[in-house]
Amino acid sequence: MKKISLGLTVLVLICSLSACKELKDAQNAFQNEKGNTDNGKNEALNNLMGALQGDKDSYEDLPPASDLEAYNNYVDLSNFMTGDVEESLDRYFNGVAASGDFSPIEGGSYITTTFSNHDYEFLDEVESQADLGTSYKEMDEHALTMIPTLRALMEVLDEAGNYGNQKGYLDDNYAKGQEIHSRFVPAVNAYDDERLPYLNSLRAILQEQQARDLERFEKEGYTVRYQMLKLTMLKSEIMNAIYKQEDISDENVLSLDVTEIRPKYEEMAAVLAEFAVNFKDEAELEKEGFESYKSGQLSFFNNAITEFKVQTQALLSRVDEQRAYSEAEKLTLSTTEGSLERLIKCGSDVTSRYNDVIG
Known part of the structure; x- marks a missing residue:
């Protein structure tokens, strides 16, 4: 097509x-x-x-x-x-x-x-x-x-x-x-x-462009594109809520204020549950203009945003429980569940996978 x-x-x-x-x-x-x-x-x-x-x-x-x-x-x-x-x-x-x-x-x-x-x-x-x-x-x-x-x-x-x-x-x-x-x-x-x-x-500028794209996708009934962009925007909003707290790092992550993060996480979880089903709908993908080879890239995006969601959940749990890193975890923060370092890596992967799909 x-x-x-x-x-x-x-x-x-x-x-x-x-x-x-x-x-x-x-x-x-x-x-x-x-x-x-x-x-x-x-x-x-x-x-x-x-x-x-x-x-x-x-x-x-x-x-x-x-x-x-x-x-x-x-x-x-x-x-x-x-x-x-x-x-x-x-x-x-x-x-x-x-x-x-x-x-x-x-x-x-x-x-x-x-x-x-x-x-x-x-x-x-x-x-x-x-x-x-x-x-x-x-x-x-x-x-x-x-x-x-x-x-x-x-x-x-x-x-x-x-x-x-x-x-x-x-x-x-x-x-x-x-x-x-x-x-x-x-x-x-x-x-x-x-x-x-x-x-x-x-x-x-990016935020303005994303808002316009999101409105257009919703108007045209492009469910997969809408949800994919919405998830990516929520990812950015979660990360920005962390970045605004300039003194926060993995060294004092238990002091992270999650007030703004939690509702964005909950919205992400709801959208992701629908996206995980919709991106496999071949008729919908054809309607939205996706080439057949994009199905694999969409799957990679789904994996990336799912991992980001899981790591955000783990971070929230760590802060809620005030669970400090073990000495072993401090040495492997890039692979530690609920660490900022791992979440940042996941966030970058989401953006890369999104760019792969639309590129």
Whole structure:
């Protein structure tokens, strides 16, 4: 049958709490120095960014991106930031303490990973899109401000990755690592200042688009698409209710306020019970324009959202019972029932599986 083009937008992957906390901790650790070293920081950033601004003449004659293309590019950049970039930062902080002074972590592992040429080309593409202008004016402004700081940070992380991969610290007793860190501090501070405005602006646009899509699916009688999007939105609402409690982590998870989470969980459970039946209805899938091969991807989505529901239930039970992690569980939080770390991983999987279905 002919495929129905719905013009759906991909979703933003949720930001890892652990990675965000690493960056926030680093920002706090660097904050005292930041006020006294603005001139030095700007000079360091200028040195790092000097040859990275690109040549606008090479793209000035290109047409502006379509609304959908522009939005999806901004989403892809968000996913890159909350995925690859935060993973790289996490690797850096695994080997170097989050402090203004360079301090290798005993027993840690110095970063050995780098970014690809494709990553930098993608930044250039999104930056040129923003410079040409799209219908998302606020996003254009945030992108043009944020991307140079991201590119500069990536350059420093690449230098650190090459240094670590070559085990240069064994040759010079971390002398080069210390010099890299002196540039990493202003670079990560500059990026962190611009990161959240970009992500928050994109999140607001996403929520508006999701609301429109949800209304359209309901009006057209697309039950499976409606329920799939509704479940994904409820997942995001649950995670946002956790993120709003900025000081909450697995270390103090029993202090989590679940007042806002519980009704969203109950609604999710009710919708999921219906979706688990409806997504197997071949006649309904054909009516809604799903290709036959999408049935497998829908099944993967169902598995992912079911696991998220189960882990949310386990988290609520843990908080209700005030059941602390055992010493063994503390060592394996990524697989521990009812841990924030496991819930975050499940949430990311839901978004990925949703994008697979509509992609």
